Amino acid sequence: MHKISKIAVLTSGGDAPGMNPCIRAVVRTAIFNGLNVVGVRQGYKGLIENDMYDMETRSVSNILSLGGTILKTARCLPFRTDEGMETAYQNIKARGIDGLVVIGGDGTFTGALRFSKKYPDIAIIGIPGTIDNDLYGSTYTLGFDTATNTVIEAIDKIRDTADAHDRLFFIEVMGRDSGAIALRAGISCGAEAIMLPEKLTAIEDLIKNLKDGQSNKKSSSIVIVAEGDKNGGVYDIAKAVQKEVTNYDVKVTILGHLQRGGSPSSFDRVLGSRLGFAAVNALIAGETQKMVGLQANHIKLTSLEEALTEHEFKLEEDLLQMVDVLAI
Numbered sequence: 305m306h307k308i309s310k311i312a313v314l315t316s317g318g319d320a321p322g323m324n325p326c327i328r329a330v331v332r333t334a335i336f337n338g339l340n341v342v343g344v345r346q347g348y349k350g351l352i353e354n355d356m357y358d359m360e361t362r363s364v365s366n367i368l369s370l371g372g373t374i375l376k377t378a379r380c381l382p383f384r385t386d387e388g389m390e391t392a393y394q395n396i397k398a399r400g401i402d403g404l405v406v407i408g409g410d411g412t413f414t415g416a417l418r419f420s421k422k423y424p425d426i427a428i429i430g431i432p433g434t435i436d437n438d439l440y441g442s443t444y445t446l447g448f449d450t451a452t453n454t455v456i457e458a459i460d461k462i463r464d465t466a467d468a469h470d471r472l473f474f475i476e477v478m479g480r481d482s483g484a485i486a487l488r489a490g491i492s493c494g495a496e497a498i499m500l501p502e503k504l505t506a507i508e509d510l511i512k513n514l515k516d517g518q519s520n521k522k523s524s525s526i527v528i529v530a531e532g533d534k535n536g537g538v539y540d541i542a543k544a545v546q547k548e549v550t551n552y553d554v555k556v557t558i559l560g561h562l563q564r565g566g567s568p569s570s571f572d573r574v575l576g577s578r579l580g581f582a583a584v585n586a587l588i589a590g591e592t593q594k595m596v597g598l599q600a601n602h603i604k605l606t607s608l609e610e611a612l613t614e615h616e617f618k619l620e621e622d623l624l625q626m627v628d629v630l631a632i
C-alpha cells in the first residue's frame with residue numbers, strides 16, 4: 305500500500321453551506337496525522353491552472369461559521385477532456401500530492417472517478433457536498449440542512465404576508481432534480497401542497513385541494529414547487545390555478561440563490577467536521593475511489609461507482625403522506 309504524505313482538498317460544483325467546516329476538518333486532521341495539505345482554488349479549475357497553496361492549521365481559523373467556501377468553487381469544462389485531466393495530473397505530481405479530497409455533488413464525483421481510473425496512483429475520497437441531498441450512500445449531504453432552514457425562514461415570512469392578505473403563494477425552491485428541500489420545507493412550514501419531481505401532482509388535483517382548503521376557511525395557502533417539478537414551472541402552475549381559484553390573489557416567489565448562502569447550521573458544521581475527518585482517515589488507511597457518507601448516524605464508505613449509479617433522492621413517502629393530512 306502506497307503511504308500518503310501530501311493531500312490536496314478542493315470544493316467543486318455548486319457551493320453548499322458546511323463546506324468550510326469540512327475544509328477545516330480535512331486540513332487539521334491531515335496536519336494532526338503528519339501530512340502536508342494543499343488547498344486547491346476553484347475546484348478542478350485550480351488543478352488545471354495550478355492554482356493551489358500550502359495550508360496550515362491557521363489557514364482555516366474562524367471559518368466554521370462562514371457560508372460558501374474559502375477555496376472557491378467552479379464548474380470546469382476542461383476537466384471533462386483528456387487533455388485537461390492530463391494537465392491536472394502533471395500539476396498534482398509536480399507538487400508531490402498523492403491523495404485528493406473532493407467535496408461536491410455527483411458531477412464532481414463523476415470527474416473524480418474518471419480521473420482516478422486514468423491515474424490510479426492518486427488516491428481520491430469524495431465528500432457529498434450539495435444542498436440537493438441527492439447522493440446515494442449518505443442520508444444527508446452537506447448543506448441540505450442549512451439550505452432547508454433558510455427556506456423555512458423565508459417561507460415563514462411569506463406566510464405572514466399571505467395570511468394578512470388572504471393570498472395564495474407559489475414558492476419555487478432549489479434542488480435540481482431532487483425534491484428533498486421542497487419536501488422538508490413543506491412539512492416544516494405547513495404547506496398546503498408540495499410539487500415534487502419524484503411524484504407528479506396533477507393540476508386538477510392541486511386545484512381541488514386548494515378549493516377544499518378555502519371551503520375549510522383557510523385564509524392563506526402556500527404551495528411549494530421544487531425547481532425540477534415537471535408541470536412546466538412555477539409561473540405556469542400559478543397561471544393555471546389562478547384561472548380556477550378566482551377568489552385568491554395568487555403570487556409567485558422564487559427563492560433562488562439565497563438558499564445557498566448563510567452560516568451553516570449546527571447539523572452541517574458537525575456533519576462537515578465528521579466527513580472531513582473521516583475522508584482523511586480513509587486516505588491514510590489506503591482507501592480510494594470512495595465516498596464518505598452518513599448512514600444511520602454512522603460514517604460509512606461507499607464506492608464512488610455505487611454512489612453514482614444509485615444516485616437519486618429517495619422520496620420519504622411517509623412525509624409526503626402527511627402533507628394532505630396535516631394541512632386540512
Ligand code: ATP
Pocket residue numbers: 316317318319348378379380381383384385408409410411412413414415416418433434435436
Ligand atoms: P451540484 O450537485 O451542487 O451541482 P456537482 O458536483 O454535481 O454539484 P457539476 O457542475 O455537475 O456540480 O460538476 C462539477 C464539476 O465536475 C464540473 O464542472 C466538471 O469540472 C466536473 N465534471 C462533471 N462531470 C464530469 C465528467 N463526466 N468528466 C469529468 N469531469 C466532470
